[in-house]
Amino acid sequence: MTTKRATPRIEVVGVQKVFRSRDGREVVQALRDINLEIFDGEFICILGPSGCGKSTLLNAIAGFSRPTAGRLVANGRVVTAPGPDRAMVFQEYALFPWMTVWDNVAFGLQLACKPKAEIRAKVDALLAKLALTDFRDRFPKDLSGGMKQRVAIARCLALDSPTLLMDEPFGALDALTRRSLQDELLRIWQDFRRTIVFVTHGIDESIYIADRIIVMTYRPGTIKQIVPITLPRPRDPSSPEFNAIERELTRLVMEEQLRHQKDEARATAGH
Amino acid sequence: MNSVTANPSAQTPATTDATAVAASNAQQPPAVATARVSLPWQNAPAKLAQSLAVPLLMLLLWQFISDPRVKEWPLLKHHPALIARLPSAQILPPPTQVLRKWIEYSEPTQPYSAEQGSYVRWLFSGELWDDAFASLQRVVVGFIIGAGLALPLGLFMGASDTVYRFFNPLLQVLRPIPPIAYIPLSILWFGLGNKPAWFLISLGAFFPVLVNTISGVRNVDGIFLRAARNLGARGFTLFWRVILPAATPYILTGARVGIGVAFICVIVAEMVATNNGLGWRITEAREFFWSDKIIAGMISIGLLGLGLDTLMDRLNSYLLRWHRGADAGANN
Numbered sequence: 001m002t003t004k005r006a007t008p009r010i011e012v013v014g015v016q017k018v019f020r021s022r023d024g025r026e027v028v029q030a031l032r033d034i035n036l037e038i039f040d041g042e043f044i045c046i047l048g049p050s051g052c053g054k055s056t057l058l059n060a061i062a063g064f065s066r067p068t069a070g071r072l073v074a075n076g077r078v079v080t081a082p083g084p085d086r087a088m089v090f091q092e093y094a095l096f097p098w099m100t101v102w103d104n105v106a107f108g109l110q111l112a113c114k115p116k117a118e119i120r121a122k123v124d125a126l127l128a129k130l131a132l133t134d135f136r137d138r139f140p141k142d143l144s145g146g147m148k149q150r151v152a153i154a155r156c157l158a159l160d161s162p163t164l165l166m167d168e169p170f171g172a173l174d175a176l177t178r179r180s181l182q183d184e185l186l187r188i189w190q191d192f193r194r195t196i197v198f199v200t201h202g203i204d205e206s207i208y209i210a211d212r213i214i215v216m217t218y219r220p221g222t223i224k225q226i227v228p229i230t231l232p233r234p235r236d237p238s239s240p241e242f243n244a245i246e247r248e249l250t251r252l253v254m255e256e257q258l259r260h261q262k263d264e265a266r267a268t269a270g271h
Numbered sequence: 272m273n274s275v276t277a278n279p280s281a282q283t284p285a286t287t288d289a290t291a292v293a294a295s296n297a298q299q300p301p302a303v304a305t306a307r308v309s310l311p312w313q314n315a316p317a318k319l320a321q322s323l324a325v326p327l328l329m330l331l332l333w334q335f336i337s338d339p340r341v342k343e344w345p346l347l348k349h350h351p352a353l354i355a356r357l358p359s360a361q362i363l364p365p366p367t368q369v370l371r372k373w374i375e376y377s378e379p380t381q382p383y384s385a386e387q388g389s390y391v392r393w394l395f396s397g398e399l400w401d402d403a404f405a406s407l408q409r410v411v412v413g414f415i416i417g418a419g420l421a422l423p424l425g426l427f428m429g430a431s432d433t434v435y436r437f438f439n440p441l442l443q444v445l446r447p448i449p450p451i452a453y454i455p456l457s458i459l460w461f462g463l464g465n466k467p468a469w470f471l472i473s474l475g476a477f478f479p480v481l482v483n484t485i486s487g488v489r490n491v492d493g494i495f496l497r498a499a500r501n502l503g504a505r506g507f508t509l510f511w512r513v514i515l516p517a518a519t520p521y522i523l524t525g526a527r528v529g530i531g532v533a534f535i536c537v538i539v540a541e542m543v544a545t546n547n548g549l550g551w552r553i554t555e556a557r558e559f560f561w562s563d564k565i566i567a568g569m570i571s572i573g574l575l576g577l578g579l580d581t582l583m584d585r586l587n588s589y590l591l592r593w594h595r596g597a598d599a600g601a602n603n
């Protein structure tokens with residue numbers, strides 16, 4: 001992992017993001033002073049309580065919303081627009097409801113003008129891998145939340161992009177499916193040397209999969225601490241080392257959670 | 272089905288067996304919860320009776336007040352004041368007479384002879400079919416022109432703020448003018464016949480389709496655009512595969528309203544500018560005081576309108592089979 005650390009794949013320099021309501025009165029500072037270097041082939045988890053700005057950071061890297069200040073570089077270029085070199089799994093799935101499962105997964109490949117036979121082979125293989133073959137001709141409205149999430153993951157993986165941005169991709173899955181997909185994702189990551197930025201609020205999930213965990217603070221969203229995980233893979237969630245890290249991370253996240261609750265209590269009292 | 276008849280705990284009365292067998296012959300999907308939920312085909316006759324009750328009652332009442340034979344009834348015969356208040360058959364013909372007229376109106380005028388062409392053609396050679404076809408043709412042509420112009424313009428106006436700013440003021444000025452108000456101008460411009468009718472009908476269809484298309488494009492959920500651009504969609508592909516399908520629910524609503532307005536317009540246009548079609552026929556019938564034919568014509572208009580609406584409905588649920596709101600029966 002430490003061999004090629006010369007040029008980071010993703011560079012986040014002094015990024016700020018401020019949301020302003022229409023009339024400009026309410027201001028939410030979602031991100032402040034984010035500095036981060038993500039290296040080729042790294043598996044990064046962003047961890048933090050709900051509302052701390054995880055999606056905002058991922059959206060900025062994906063190129064959906066320009067940061068208020070700061071600079072973002074991905075795959076050697078300054079981020080100005082979204083593109084298939086940073087395939088994203090959205091927290092809201094964002095499947096196209098008018099396309100069947102198969103078409104949703106194939107869409108990105110069709111846009112890249114891949115040959116038909118290649119698209120078919122690849123989509124069929126992905127659907128089989130994610131246990132969606134029986135639903136290939138269904139529309140998203142007929143799928144359960146977990147299935148939709150799997151389609152979103154398949155759609156993202158189909159692109160073969162060097163960087164994967166995943167916003168709580170396993171959030172709606174049951175524990176067993178989640179674990180098997182985590183393993184599958186780790187396999188894909190290792191086999192194809194992808195760089196993955198993975199947003200989650202599952203502490204054990206982040207320890208199970210990540211090389212480094214970015215713990216964020218709540219309002220403004222800053223980087224509280226970066227925790228490298230050096231346990232050898234496959235990791236054993238019941239091992240004492242794993243548990244020690246989990247305790248430490250829980251403490252860090254809880255601090256933010258409590259601050260958040262106190263903030264809210266103060267806000268409601270002030271009104 | 273077996274679960275219905277074989278399961279002793281299901282408290283279905285013995286009489287259900289017959290219906291259950293009949294139902295399984297009709298290849299109904301197996302019913303699971305039968306104990307408390309009543310089966311849909313069990314109360315179908317009751318539902319049918321409920322929905323027929325009011326129309327039948329109205330028909331009976333209508334027949335009663337308009338039938339000349341009723342005036343001969345012993346109970347009424349000696350109350351001339353009461354009889355005088357009932358409408359004459361000239362003003363309000365009884366439904367039986369209307370039905371007779373309607374059949375006459377739809378029947379072929381000539382007896383069948385083989386050299387005239389096929390039997391089916393002869394069967395539909397009556398006045399009614401000519402009129403209905405003429406009206407239908409006008410609605411379809413007018414609608415295609417109106418919607419065909421409104422759809423691309425609406426897509427452009429929805430997608431581009433510049434195009435929107437160029438066209439919107441003019442459209443806001445023109446939109447409140449009811450299509451009917453264009454009648455004098457349309458006759459002045461196009462004379463009589465199909466052309467002014469097409470013009471009016473396309474005007475009627477134009478605005479509903481346009482307005483809905485614009486808001487359809489403008490209301491495309493941002494998340495779809497983000498996902499599509501993330502997958503690499505740009506320009507025309509983004510438009511064709513994402514924006515257009517996302518806007519179809521709106522566009523189809525517009526089309527449905529549009530065809531309704533077009534249908535109003537065709538009748539009005541025929542009343543003033545043509546010499547065939549259902550709208551013209553009922554105006555003609557008035558000149559001869561044929562109230563039965565007027566009503567028969569009106570019923571025909573209603574049936575044609577119903578047919579068009581049903582067709583649009585089918586098209587709707589086919590094109591929107593992916594849509595959450597689309598009816599649940601269409602998902603197989």
Ligand SMILES: Nc1ncnc2c1ncn2[C@@H]1O[C@H](COP(=O)(O)OP(=O)(O)OP(=O)(O)O)[C@@H](O)[C@H]1O
Nearest residue numbers: 019020028030049050051052053054055056057201
């Ligand atoms: N478009 C927006 N306009 C205004 N405020 C926003 C907007 N998007 C996000 N925010 C605010 O920015 C903060 C961070 O939001 P974000 O969606 O990044 O949180 P998150 O960490 O992804 O939370 P979750 O785990 O619940 O998904 C929140 O307080 C939210 O209210």
Ligand SMILES: [Mg+2]
Nearest residue numbers: 054055091167
């Ligand atoms: Mg989020």
